[in-house]
Amino acid sequence: MNNLTKNIIRFFVFVLLQTLIFNQLEIGYGFHLMIHPLFIMLLPFEMGVISLMGLAFLMGIIIDIFSNTYGLHASSLVMMAYFRPIVFKFYGPREGYDPLKEPNVFDMGNRWFTFVFGILLLTHHLWFFLIEIFQFNQLFFILQKTIFSAVPSFLICLLLQSFLIKKSKTK
Amino acid sequence: MRNLIAFLRRFQIFLIFASLQVISLVLYVQFLSFPRSQYLTTASNVTAKILTWENDVTKHFDLSKNNYALQRENIRLRERLPEFMYKLSAQKVKIQDTVFQQQYTYIPGMVINSSVTRRNNYFTLNIGSKQGVQPNMGVFSDKGVVGIVHNVSEHYCVVKSVLTKDINIDVIIEPIHLAGILKWDGHDPRRGSIDGISNDLRIKKWSRVVTRGGSGIFPKGIPVGKVERIESIEGEPLWNVVVRYSEDYRTLQRVYVVKNVLIEEQHELEGQIPPDEEEDLLR
Numbered sequence: 001m002n003n004l005t006k007n008i009i010r011f012f013v014f015v016l017l018q019t020l021i022f023n024q025l026e027i028g029y030g031f032h033l034m035i036h037p038l039f040i041m042l043l044p045f046e047m048g049v050i051s052l053m054g055l056a057f058l059m060g061i062i063i064d065i066f067s068n069t070y071g072l073h074a075s076s077l078v079m080m081a082y083f084r085p086i087v088f089k090f091y092g093p094r095e096g097y098d099p100l101k102e103p104n105v106f107d108m109g110n111r112w113f114t115f116v117f118g119i120l121l122l123t124h125h126l127w128f129f130l131i132e133i134f135q136f137n138q139l140f141f142i143l144q145k146t147i148f149s150a151v152p153s154f155l156i157c158l159l160l161q162s163f164l165i166k167k168s169k170t171k
Numbered sequence: 172m173r174n175l176i177a178f179l180r181r182f183q184i185f186l187i188f189a190s191l192q193v194i195s196l197v198l199y200v201q202f203l204s205f206p207r208s209q210y211l212t213t214a215s216n217v218t219a220k221i222l223t224w225e226n227d228v229t230k231h232f233d234l235s236k237n238n239y240a241l242q243r244e245n246i247r248l249r250e251r252l253p254e255f256m257y258k259l260s261a262q263k264v265k266i267q268d269t270v271f272q273q274q275y276t277y278i279p280g281m282v283i284n285s286s287v288t289r290r291n292n293y294f295t296l297n298i299g300s301k302q303g304v305q306p307n308m309g310v311f312s313d314k315g316v317v318g319i320v321h322n323v324s325e326h327y328c329v330v331k332s333v334l335t336k337d338i339n340i341d342v343i344i345e346p347i348h349l350a351g352i353l354k355w356d357g358h359d360p361r362r363g364s365i366d367g368i369s370n371d372l373r374i375k376k377w378s379r380v381v382t383r384g385g386s387g388i389f390p391k392g393i394p395v396g397k398v399e400r401i402e403s404i405e406g407e408p409l410w411n412v413v414v415r416y417s418e419d420y421r422t423l424q425r426v427y428v429v430k431n432v433l434i435e436e437q438h439e440l441e442g443q444i445p446p447d448e449e450e451d452l453l454r
Contacts, residue, residue: 020225026287026421049184057191061211065218067286068293068329070211071198078195082188131199132290133357141358 003044013164014039015059019066022156030145031152036063036073037124038157040081041117042104042165045097049085056081069132076128080120091116104165105158118154125150203291203336213284213295214324222295226283230424237424244313275390278302278428280310285332287360287420292334294318296426299326309382309389309429315418316340316382316395317426328428333395334360334420341386342395344368344412345379351412353395360420362399365412372410374401380414387437389429 018036025033040056060074067073088097091112097103105113125146133142179186202211213219280298298304300323310317310330318332319340331338333355340353342365349372351365365380377397384391400413431437 020221023286024225024229030288032288050187053188053191057195060195065211065215066213066222066284067289068212068295069199069289069291070202071195075192075195075199078188078191082184131196138357 007043010039010042010164011055011059015062015066017160018063023063023067030141030148032145032149033153033156034125034128034149035153035157035160037077037080037121037153038117038160040077040084041120041157042102044099045088045101045103046099049082052081052084053078072128072132075131076124079127080124083123084120087116087119102165105161106165117157118150121150121154121157122146125153212322212329213293214299214322214327214329216324216326219283219295219297219324219327222284223297226281226297230281233422233424236422240313241425274431274433276430276432278304278430280304280328280426280428282423282426283327285420285423287334290357291336292332292360292420293321294330294332294423294426296328296330296428297326298428299324299328301325303430304328304428307388308431309393310426311389311393311429312418312423312426314394315416316389316393317418317420317423319388320428330426332420333363333416340389340395341383342380343383344374344398345381346375347372349374350383350385353414361416363396363414363416365414366409368410368412370403370408370410374398374410374412376401387431387434 014036018034022033022035027033036059039059040052043052043055056077057074060077061071063069063073064071088103101107103113103116108116126142129142129145129149133145198211213222278298280296280302282294283297284295286292294310294317296304296310304320304323306320306323308320310320316333318330318335318338320328321331322329333340333353335355336357338353338355341350342353343350344365349368351368353363354366355363368374375398377399379397380395382389382391382393382395384393394417396414396416396418398412399415402411402413404411
C-alpha cells in the first residue's frame with residue numbers, strides 16, 4: 001500500500017471515528033475527546049505547510065458539518081497544521097528527519113512523540129475552547145476544559161496508533 | 172509591484188494560514204446567528220443519512236426506558252378519554268365546542284444526533300419540511316422544553332437546544348407568574364439560569380418553571396424545570412435563578428415539534444408596532 005492511498009483511507013477512518021464514535025461520547029465535566037488531530041500529526045514529514053493546512057481545513061469542515069459547529073474544528077485544525085512544522089523543527093534531530101520514517105510513536109520514540117504531539121494537541125484544544133466559549137472572564141473554565149480534554153485525547157491517540165499503524169506496517 | 176509580489180511570496184504561508192482562519196471564523200460566527208444554507212449542518216442529506224445509520228444502531232440502547240416513558244404518557248392521556256370515566260349522569264350530552272379552537276398542533280420526531288458538552292449544542296431530528304417543520308418552531312419532549320428549530324431541510328431539521336448561548340426562551344416561575352428569560356452558561360447540561368428577575372421578589376426553592384407562551388413559539392405551561400438555587404448578582408439588582416431542567420438532555424430521544432396555527436396572525440399584528448419597540452417583543 002503506497003503512502004497516498006494509506007493516507008486517504010486514514011482520512012476517512014479518522015473522520016468517521018471522530019464523528020460517529022467520539023463525538024457521541026458525552027462524559028460531561030468538560031471531557032471532550034478529539035482524536036482527529038492525530039491524522040494531521042501522522043502525515044509524512046516532507047509534506048509542505050500549505051498542503052497540510054489545506055487538508056486540515058477540509059477535514060475540519062467535514063467534522064464541522066457532522067457536529068453543527070460551522071468552522072470551529074476547521075479553525076483549530078488549521079492552527080495546529082500551521083504550528084506543526086515549527087514544532088517539528090524545534091524538536092528535530094540535527095541532521096533532519098529520515099523521510100522513510102513516519103511521525104508516530106513507534107518510529108520516533110515515546111519521548112519525542114509526547115513532547116511534539118502534546119504541544120500540538122494542547123495548541124489545538126486551547127484554540128478550540130477559546131473560540132468556542134469566547135469569554136475572557138471564563139479563562140479558568142477554558143483552561144480546565146483544555147486540560148481535561150487534551151489528556152484523555154492524548155492517551156486515546158496513543159492507543160489508536162497501536163490499532164491503526166502496526167497493522168499497516170506488517171502488511 | 173515587484174515589491175508586492177516579493178512580499179506576498181515571503182509571507183505566503185502566513186497569508187494562507189490567516190485567510191483559512193478568517194474563512195472558518197467568519198463561517199462560525201455567521202452561522203451561529205443566521206443559518207444561510209442547510210449544507211453546512213447536519214440537516215444536509217448526506218450527513219443526516221450517515222447519522223441516521225448510526226442512530227439505527229444506538230437508538231436501541233435506551234429502549235426499555237423510552238418505552239416506559241411513552242407508556243406513562245399514554246396512560247396520562249388515556250385517563251382523559253370519556254370512555255375511561257365513570258358516567259355520573261345517564262343522559263348523553265354532546266358538546267359542540269365554540270369556545271375553544273385548536274391553536275397548536277404537534278409533529279412527532281426523533282433525535283438522531285445530539286451533543287450536550289459543547290458551548291452551543293444542537294440536536295438533529297429526523298423530520299423536515301415534508302412533515303411541515305419550519306424554522307422558529309418550538310420543540311419539547313414529554314418531560315420538558317427542548318429548543319427551537321434552527322434550520323430545516325427536506326427530511327431533517329436542526330434544533331437549537333436550550334443548551335446554547337442565546338436561546339432566550341421566555342419562562343415564568345409558577346405560583347406568582349414571574350417572567351424571565353432562560354439562559355445557559357455552558358457549564359452543566361442539567362442546569363440553566365433565568366435572567367431578568369428583580370431581587371426584591373421572593374422566590375421559593377423548588378417552585379416549578381414553565382414556558383410563558385408569549386412569543387407564540389411554545390404553548391403556555393410546558394415544563395422547563397425547578398428552581399434549585401437563588402443567588403444574588405454583584406452590582407445588579409437582579410437574582411440569578413438556577414434552574415434544574417426536568418428533561419435529561421443526555422438521553423433525549425422522542426420529541427414533539429410545536430406548530431402554531433395562529434402564528435402568522437400574531438406576527439402580522441406585532442409587525443404593526445413601530446420599529447424601535449420591536450426588539451423587546453420579538454423574543
